[in-house]
Amino acid sequence: MAAFIIRRIVQAFVVMFIISSIGFAVKHNVGDPVWQITGISVSKAERERIREDLGLNDPVYIQYIDFLKKAAHGDLGKSYFYKKPAADVILDKAPATLELVLVSSLIIVVLSVPLGIYAAIYPKRLFSRVIMGGSIVGVSIPVFLIAIMGVYLFSVQLGWLPSFGRGETVNVGGWRTGFLTADGWRHLILPSLSLSSIMLPLFIRLIRSEMMEVLESDYIRYAWAKGLNRYRIWFLHAFKNTLLPVITVGGVQLGITIAFTILTETVFQWQGLGFLFMEAVERSDTALLVAYLMFVGMIMVVVNTVVDIIYGVVNPTVRITGAA
Amino acid sequence: MKKLTCILVALLIVLSLGTAVNAKTLKLAMDADPVSLDPHVQLSGGMLQYSHMVFDPLVRWSKEMTFEPRLAEKWERIDENTVRFYLRKGVVFHSGNPFTARDIVWTVDRLKRSQDFKGLFEPFVGAAVIDDHTVDLITKKPYPLLLNMATYIFAMDSVFYTGTDDQGQPKDAIVKTGYSFANMNESGTGKYRVTERQQGVKNVFTAFADYWDTASPGNVDTIIFTPIKKDATRVAALLSGDVDFIMPVPPQDYDRIAGTDGVKLTTMPGSRVITFQLNQKRRDEFKNPKVRQAIVYAINNEGIAEKIMKGKATAAAQQAPEGYLGYVEALKPRYDVAKAQELMKEAGYPDGFECTMIAPNNRYVNDDKIAEAAVSMLGRINIKVNLKTMPKAQYWDQFDAQTADIQMIGWHPDTEDSANYTEFLLMCPNKETGYGQYNSGNYCNPKVDEIILACQSETDRDKRAAMLQEVERILYNDAAFAPLHWQHLSWAGKDNVNILPIVNVMNFPYFGDLVID
Numbered sequence: 001m002a003a004f005i006i007r008r009i010v011q012a013f014v015v016m017f018i019i020s021s022i023g024f025a026v027k028h029n030v031g032d033p034v035w036q037i038t039g040i041s042v043s044k045a046e047r048e049r050i051r052e053d054l055g056l057n058d059p060v061y062i063q064y065i066d067f068l069k070k071a072a073h074g075d076l077g078k079s080y081f082y083k084k085p086a087a088d089v090i091l092d093k094a095p096a097t098l099e100l101v102l103v104s105s106l107i108i109v110v111l112s113v114p115l116g117i118y119a120a121i122y123p124k125r126l127f128s129r130v131i132m133g134g135s136i137v138g139v140s141i142p143v144f145l146i147a148i149m150g151v152y153l154f155s156v157q158l159g160w161l162p163s164f165g166r167g168e169t170v171n172v173g174g175w176r177t178g179f180l181t182a183d184g185w186r187h188l189i190l191p192s193l194s195l196s197s198i199m200l201p202l203f204i205r206l207i208r209s210e211m212m213e214v215l216e217s218d219y220i221r222y223a224w225a226k227g228l229n230r231y232r233i234w235f236l237h238a239f240k241n242t243l244l245p246v247i248t249v250g251g252v253q254l255g256i257t258i259a260f261t262i263l264t265e266t267v268f269q270w271q272g273l274g275f276l277f278m279e280a281v282e283r284s285d286t287a288l289l290v291a292y293l294m295f296v297g298m299i300m301v302v303v304n305t306v307v308d309i310i311y312g313v314v315n316p317t318v319r320i321t322g323a324a
Numbered sequence: 325m326k327k328l329t330c331i332l333v334a335l336l337i338v339l340s341l342g343t344a345v346n347a348k349t350l351k352l353a354m355d356a357d358p359v360s361l362d363p364h365v366q367l368s369g370g371m372l373q374y375s376h377m378v379f380d381p382l383v384r385w386s387k388e389m390t391f392e393p394r395l396a397e398k399w400e401r402i403d404e405n406t407v408r409f410y411l412r413k414g415v416v417f418h419s420g421n422p423f424t425a426r427d428i429v430w431t432v433d434r435l436k437r438s439q440d441f442k443g444l445f446e447p448f449v450g451a452a453v454i455d456d457h458t459v460d461l462i463t464k465k466p467y468p469l470l471l472n473m474a475t476y477i478f479a480m481d482s483v484f485y486t487g488t489d490d491q492g493q494p495k496d497a498i499v500k501t502g503y504s505f506a507n508m509n510e511s512g513t514g515k516y517r518v519t520e521r522q523q524g525v526k527n528v529f530t531a532f533a534d535y536w537d538t539a540s541p542g543n544v545d546t547i548i549f550t551p552i553k554k555d556a557t558r559v560a561a562l563l564s565g566d567v568d569f570i571m572p573v574p575p576q577d578y579d580r581i582a583g584t585d586g587v588k589l590t591t592m593p594g595s596r597v598i599t600f601q602l603n604q605k606r607r608d609e610f611k612n613p614k615v616r617q618a619i620v621y622a623i624n625n626e627g628i629a630e631k632i633m634k635g636k637a638t639a640a641a642q643q644a645p646e647g648y649l650g651y652v653e654a655l656k657p658r659y660d661v662a663k664a665q666e667l668m669k670e671a672g673y674p675d676g677f678e679c680t681m682i683a684p685n686n687r688y689v690n691d692d693k694i695a696e697a698a699v700s701m702l703g704r705i706n707i708k709v710n711l712k713t714m715p716k717a718q719y720w721d722q723f724d725a726q727t728a729d730i731q732m733i734g735w736h737p738d739t740e741d742s743a744n745y746t747e748f749l750l751m752c753p754n755k756e757t758g759y760g761q762y763n764s765g766n767y768c769n770p771k772v773d774e775i776i777l778a779c780q781s782e783t784d785r786d787k788r789a790a791m792l793q794e795v796e797r798i799l800y801n802d803a804a805f806a807p808l809h810w811q812h813l814s815w816a817g818k819d820n821v822n823i824l825p826i827v828n829v830m831n832f833p834y835f836g837d838l839v840i841d
Contacts, residue, residue, distance in 0.1 A: 031717030037359075037500050039367030039440045041738050041748065043758045046439050054501065080501045081359060082523055148556060155564035163564045164557050165525075165550060269552045269561075271525045279524070279553065282686075284717045 005305070012301040019297040020071065023290035024064050031284040032056075033080050054080075067290070076294065077287030081279070086291035090273065094295070095175045096166060097261050097272030103188055104196035104257065108203055111196075116207025120215065121234060123208075132208075135201030143260055147194035147267040154190060162187050164269040191268045198260055199253050206249060210242040244315055251307030255300045347545040348840040350821070351567040353558050357527055357551040361518060362506035363478050364498050367440035367738065369831055376832045377529055377547070378418075379478035379512030382409055382428070383471060385740065387828050389647055391471050395423065395479055395513065404466040404783065405449075409474070411457040415536045417481040419511040425451075425459040430482035432461070438498050443758075444473060444738060447780075465781045468788055472739045481511035515540075515836035516547060526550055535836075542837045562587055562816055568840075569817040571833070575634045575689060581816045590823045593638050594813045594831070595645050596736040597745065598688055600681075600698065600806040601765035607679055607729045610765070614671035616803035621664035622705045623698050625657050629809045632693050637809035642796040643735070643745035645810045647829075649785070650742025650792030655800050657807075664705045676706025682723070683732035687716040689811050695732060698808075723764060731764045734811070740830065742792040743779050750804055751776060767804045 034051050051057055055066070067077065076086045119128040155163035167187035170180040178184025214220065215238055223233045261274035269275070273292060280288040358374035359366055376384070382396040396409040415423040432451040435441045447469075449462040463470060485496045485506060495505040510518055513536065516529035529547040550567065552558040555574035561567045563584060573581065573589060581589045602610040602619065609615045629637040638645065641655040668674060683695035692713040699709040709730065714722065723731055737744030752768035753760035759773070775791050782788040799805070813831050817823050820841040826834045 029718075031715070031719075032721050035720040036717065037366060039738075040762075041367065041443060042440050043443055044755070044761060045758070046442070050439060050500065078502055083360070083499070083502050083504075083507055148560075151557070151560045151564075155566070156560055159564060163560045163566050164552055165566075266554055267557060269550070269554065269557050271522075275553075282715065282717055 004308075008301070008305045008308075012298065015297055015301055016294055019293050020068070020290060021064070023293040024060070024067065027286035027289055028060065030281055030286065030289065033284040033286055036283045036285070037080055071294075076291040079280075079285050079288040079291075081283050081285045081288070086287045089276070089288060090291050090295050091174075092176075093271060093273050093276045095177060095272075096270060097258070097265070097274060099178060100188070100191055100195060100261060100264070100270060100272060101254070101257055103192040104199075105254070107192060107196040108200050112200055112203035112207055116204045117211055117234065117239065119204065119208040120211035123212065131204060135204050138197055138201035139205075141197070143194055143198050144263045144267050146197045147190070147264055150190045150194055151267070161190050163190075166271060191264050191270050194267070195257065195260060195264045199257060202253070203246065203250075206246055207242060210245055211238060214238045214241050240314070244311070247307060247311055247314065251304055254303050255296075258296055258299065348543050349546040349548065350544045350569060350835070350838065350840065352547055352549045352835075353552045353561055353567040353570045354549070355551065355553055355555075355558065355572060357524060357549060360507045361510045361521070362498065362504065363480070363512075364434055364438040364441055365500055365507065367444075372830075373832050375478045375512075376514070377516045377835050378510050378514040378518060379480065380415075380514050382474040382477045382479075384475050384834075385828060385830055385832075389740070389829065391475075395428075396474070399471070399474075402460065405464070406460050406462050407470050407474075408454065409459050409461065411459060412536060413457055415513050416534050417484060417511045417513055418517045418532055419481055419484045420534075421481050421483045421511070423479055423481075423513050424456045425453040426456075427479045427482045428459045428477065429453055430485075431477055431480045434480065434496060434498070435477065439500070441476065444476060448473070466783045467781065468779070468783045468785075469739050469741055472741060475740075479513055484509075484511040515542065524551060529835075537836065540837050541839050542835070544835065544838050544840060547835060559816075562818075565818075568821050569815065569823070571815045571831075572689075573814040573816045575636055575814075578634055578636060578814070587816060587818055588823075589814065589816045590827065591636055591812045591814045592827060592829060593645060594736070594811045595648070595740070595829055596688070596734050596811045597640050597643050597645070598691075598694065598732065598734040598808040598811065599640075599643075599749070600808070601731050601733060601749070601763070601767075602806065603726055603729050603731070603765055605766040606726065609671075609673060609677055609679075610729070612671045613802055614667045615673065616806075618664040618667035618671065618705055619702065619707070620803045620806050621658055621660045621667065622707075623701050623806055623808070624659040625808045626659060628694055628697050632690050632697055633809065633811075636812040636814065637689075638812070639809050640807040642800055642807065643749070644737075644742040644792075644796065648740075648742045648792075649789040650796050652793045652796045652800075655796060661704055668705050674706075676708065678708040678710070679729040680727075681709045681711045681730040681732075682719070682728040683711065683713050684716045684719040685713040687719065688732075688734045691732065691734075694808060698806075723762070726764045730806075733762055733764070735762070742796070743776050746772065746776050746795055746799070750799060765805055767802070769798065769802065769804070772798055772804075 034047050038047055038050065055063060070077065074087065079086045079089050082089045115131050119131050122128050151163050154161040165187060166178045167183035168181045169176045169178050169184060178188055220233060220238055223237055261272060262277055264270065265272050265274035266278050277292045280292060356370055358370055363371060363375040363379055380394045382394060383391040384394050386392045395412055395415065397412050399407055399409045402408045411425060417423060429451040432448065435445045447463050447467045449464055452460045452462060454460060461470060461474065487495050489495050489505040493504060497504045499507060515531060515535045517532050518527065519530040520528035527549040529549065531545040552561055558570050559574065559577045562570045578589055581587055602616055604610045626639040629639045639657045641657045642652060644650045668676065681695060681699065683691055685692035695711055695713060699711045702709050733749065735745055735749055747759055748762050750763055750767055751759040751773050753763045753766060772795055775795050779788055779791050782791065815823050815827055822839045826838050
């Protein structure tokens with residue numbers, strides 16, 4: 001286990017290094033930040049001076065070495081727009097995204113497991129067909145369209161839910177949370193449903209098909225023959241083996257969910273990392289861009305490590321420390 | 325004694341009840357929030373809108389483009405280089421410090437150091453204290469736009485901003501990309517104090533109890549300002565009642581807002597002109613005035629204003645809109661395809677030619693659609709245009725490097741004066757003086773340069789107007805650029821928000837004067 005974790009940490013550093021170089025390569029193509037922080041009537045000479053002061057005129061490799069040196073000390077550079085260290089800005093905005101992702105993950109788990117199992121056990125029933133039909137529709141509608149339709153229906157037409165933002169938040173030791181106020185929860189509903197709309201149908205279908213396959217296997221037949229309680233067969237014996245591929249896919253999909261926060265957060269003016277990233281691109285706030293990529297890269301590495309560990313717990317035949 | 329206390333308490337209750345009834349909260353959504361609390365950090369519409377909330381200028385523009393006294397009660401020209409301002413007495417800053425002439429001198433000095441404002445204040449020697457409430461603004465040469473510039477002098481609290489902060493930095497430092505005291509703290513004389521600020525998330529402005537302008541009808545005590553970047557979300561926020569006032573309003577939603585009960589749309593002609601520049605250095609064809617004229621004749625800018633801009637733009641034939649000194653009424657849009665084809669023949673290009681064009685896709689209203697329309701219109705005179713559109717973050721680099729033969733640019737003069745358009749867009753490009761900084765057409769007419777330079781120290785309004793009009797005529801006849809339209813400004817709010825009285829062509833809504841029924 002220790003060896004596994006150490007190997008993962010080394011991998012994480014390699015991944016970070018690669019991400020940082022990609023980020024750096026990208027940052028020179030998103031535009032010149034000096035245009036974004038000066039009025040249009042500012043003279044060329046003045047702009048050149050600012051560029052010089054910010055070190056933007058140095059050769060790219062020198063800027064990169066500079067960046068790496070500072071990054072080794074945990075300094076990811078300064079956001080031009082927020083006028084603060086980029087890492088601070090990221091940490092400030094991370095709670096919003098993490099809460100959103102957490103709530104949508106919960107929605108996905110709470111809904112996909114029972115619905116998937118139901119559809120697998122009673123594939124011919126009308127409700128199963130409705131679930132499957134609905135999931136096809138869900139999978140094929142883009143997330144921003146669902147978000148905009150949600151806003152139109154529930155905010156503009158019905159006036160039940162707020163249309164944007166996080167509502168009232170409470171600051172708990174630097175973590176600005178929307179979980180502690182009713183207003184915060186009201187604001188969470190539409191964004192988290194929109195975000196979960198991408199993964200929910202996928203998980204229902206995945207659980208269903210895996211479960212159906214498992215239900216056909218020999219050991220389940222024996223269990224039936226042995227006269228075990230049906231719920232014990234479904235939920236303990238069959239479902240446990242259904243979980244393996246679901247966890248693997250889940251780990252990968254979590255990363256995609258984070259990517260989709262960019263769309264969801266932009267539509268809802270949800271002040272999280274995805275929104276931050278969009279704005280950083282538009283403002284050529286390059287330090288923030290690279291910091292975001294590194295942060296998300298780190299989350300991906302951590303999530304995949306955790307998934308691998310859970311995998312080993314669920315299925316002891318998979319050895320995570322082994323050479324294989 | 326006891327009785328007196330009772331009466332005082334009763335009075336207090338009555339008074340507080342009185343204000344409680346009138347106090348209104350405005351929930352405001354714009355596309356972006358101020359980048360800093362320091363008004364000198366960046367010269368942009370957003371920062372000036374902020375400045376008008378938290379600070380006060382010496383004078384400000386009225387709706388009719390005249391000057392309205394603010395911190396200056398009156399002013400007079402002492403000699404050809406000096407204007408004397410008599411300042412309002414009894415004004416205090418948010419910090420409690422009294423406002424005096426020294427604050428104006430300090431502010432002007434700081435403006436001359438600000439990277440964004442120093443260009444505008446270049447003609448100034450500075451300001452001089454005469455007494456506590458009298459100050460002189462002195463220019464190097466007679467300067468006709470002195471009062472225009474006084475609208476940028478938002479008094480900052482010199483005592484508050486002097487000294488060093490707890491990080492050991494001077495408090496008056498102007499820092500664009502990092503921490504500074506002034507970026508995080510404000511002390512102005514304006515109606516509102518910044519009481520909460522989460523940058524990019526939420527800004528709360530609270531009315532300042534000792535604000536001097538008690539004659540203002542404004543009854544908004546708290547402004548909760550949330551930036552909402554996405555057009556559709558901003559409109560939805562208004563329609564769902566989550567906010568009271570939005571700006572800007574995307575043209576595709578004009579009809580919807582106008583047709584919805586409970587909200588209303590307010591629009592007004594603006595002064596930002598959208599143009600194409602035809603690069604004579606890259607294309608020999610564009611050196612020929614006939615080709616340039618043919619292009620102007622080929623572009624149906626009235627059609628663009630009507631169809632693409634949904635009527636919320638005024639087709640232009642010159643740079644400055646009506647109301648500016650240089651505006652010439654006789655110059656009209658000249659769409660005429662037959663004439664354009666004729667001109668192309670005369671110029672020797674009956675079969676046309678092929679060229680490139682770039683335009684931004686998120687800078688001006690419908691910018692990419694306008695460019696696409698223009699491309700198809702130029703196709704009718706056999707000019708085949710290869711168009712590339714890009715986000716503004718990448719656009720200005722490309723514009724500056726003149727990577728295409730035809731480039732789009734919009735311009736709004738910081739000085740609210742006709743000459744400013746020409747100085748930046750059409751004077752001969754000159755690295756030393758900085759004139760023609762955005763002249764990517766490389767149009768160069770010494771006569772135009774001469775008149776504009778002479779204008780700069782012509783203080784006689786009528787003579788100056790004649791000169792500026794002469795320039796517009798020359799540019800028109802030369803087809804120095806292809807004019808499209810002046811963008812209209814738009815705001816929308818709930819019915820009880822009286823938008824029209826507080827908005828103006830500069831797009832600085834004077835929220836201090838806002839009345840909510």
